[in-house]
Amino acid sequence: MANERVLVAFRLLASSPLAIGPNGSPVDSAGLPVIRGGTIKGAVRRLTSQLATALGDAPCTGDGSPTCRICRLFGAPGLEAALRWSDALAVRDVVRVDGPSRPANILTGLRSRQPVDRARRTNEGQARIQHIVTTPGLVFEARVEGWIPSNQESEPRQTIGLLVGALRSLRHLGGGQSIGCGAVEVDVTAIRIGDAQYSGDEMVSTLSAVGAVS
């Protein structure tokens, strides 16, 4: 069985602030926030799994069955993932590092929320949860790459079509949705399968041909 090398590169626009937790966020060498690859992978796995089920795959139970392409792509206990996800790094020419949103100010937003004691229906005595949030409008770049088995000629394209369809439907990432955080949009910028390059529209049309997406 041959394997095809695949790469999907994308930009992720965080149109609202991203909540990066009370304990600080990973930052890169310039002090800009980083979205961990595992965070993106988890969100995209759920969407890819929904799309694959719509396409007629048996629902993924996460058991690492070799017949489950979600487990093959994203991994499962005892099964190594076919694809590796890079961290998403903030794009420097979009963030004005020397301007008003220089790194020192990017992470200083704080939003807080008072949790309600569900039993007593009151928030007395509950500590406020504080989220450190990023400036809205940050753009990040990331990539996912690996090897996909190709026992049929159409298989890598259909599998990457699922992944691209899921990436393009990603609308939320990370915590803090209740405080207006985490709205994202994804623009797929490059797709390579073996030596061939594809557009996002070409990939997603592989799916609409079989009725998975409209």
Ligand SMILES: [Zn+2]
């Ligand atoms: Zn599975």
